[in-house]
Amino acid sequence: xxxxxxxxxxxxxxxxxxxxxxxxxxxxxxxxxxxxxxxxxxxxxxxxxxxxxxxxxxxxxxx
Numbered sequence: 001x002x003x004x005x006x007x008x009x010x011x012x013x014x015x016x017x018x019x020x021x022x023x024x025x026x027x028x029x030x031x032x033x034x035x036x037x038x039x040x041x042x043x044x045x046x047x048x049x050x051x052x053x054x055x056x057x058x059x060x061x062x063x
Contacts, residue, residue: 006055020041
């Protein structure tokens, strides 16, 4: 399995997790932009999962 094709999805997933954690911290502290960071983090995580699924399907079809 060629894991280099999953690297962009992994990076985006880590960014999404970081944004979600930061957004949760902002919401707990009642700072501004907490809700926006949570939303951005969630969408980044969904994008990364979708990208990983597409990459895995493409790798599977090439075999």
